[in-house]
Amino acid sequence: MRVLVVSDEVEPHLYGPGAVRLQGTIDLLVSCGDLPFYYLEYLAGTLNVPSYFVFGNHGFELEHRADEIAIAHPRVGTNLHVTTVNERGVLMAGLEGCLRYSPHGRFQYSDSEMWQQALSLLPRLILNRLRYGRYLDVLVTHAPPFGIHDQPDRAHTGFKSFLWLLRTFRPRYLWHGHVHVYNRNQVIATRYCETNVINVYPHRVIDV
Known part of the structure; x- marks a missing residue:
């Protein structure tokens, strides 16, 4: 299965001819958050593939329409947060948001709150x-x-519960966004136990 994984930034070449060129070569679309709904809907519609997503920390601040019609989620795709799916033999689960760094933030969680979310996946x-x-x-x-x-700042500090999930359940991959990549020396792929942890910002094509 060939997967287009996107996060955090609308790429002009994908929001146009680039997606058309990918038609027929991509089997699945996955979003790691902080992308407007119209972008995900365009990619899913153009590629004509199933799609899944989790919300990023900015949530509805970014994920809106130009006509300002309020909707709670994209009109395509399945929210993976605290659930699991079997997509043609690939078992996937998701967890939204980031570490809480401000008093208000629907998709921000304390460490203990994310532990609760992670534990809810157990059954x-x-x-x-x-x-x-x-x-x-x-x-x-x-x-x-x-x-x-x-990163060292609180907004971009990772979750310890994710490490426990990787050690205990040993998925082949963890795909994330949130941390923007600005130089070629920045590490974007790391092996942890049996899991390949990949920062997909702003997009990656991954063969599963």
Whole structure:
């Protein structure tokens, strides 16, 4: 399965001919958050593929329409937050948002709050194990794990609960965004236990 994973920034070449050129070569679209709905709807419609997403920390501040009609989610795609799906044999789960850095923020969580979110995945992951012989293939998040691709400022510090999920359930991949990449020396792919942790900003094409 060939997956287009996007996050954090609308790329003009993909919001146009670039997506058309990818038609027929992409099997799945995944968003790691902080992208406007119209962008995800355009990509999913142009590529004509299933799509999944988690919200980023900016949430509805970015994910709006030019006509200012308020909607709660894209008109295409499935929200992966605290749920699991089996997409043609690939087991995926998701966790939205980032570490809380301001008093108000719908998609910001304290460390303890994210632990609760992560633990809520347990029944579904155990059911995956019973049904398919493994817990998870891909964990989709907005923020990175603690100490992997994160930054020293609070807004871009990763979650420790993600490390526990990787050690315990050993997915093949964790895809995240949130941390923007500004130079070629910035690390964007790290192996942790049995998981390839990949910062997909602003997009990556990944063969699963």
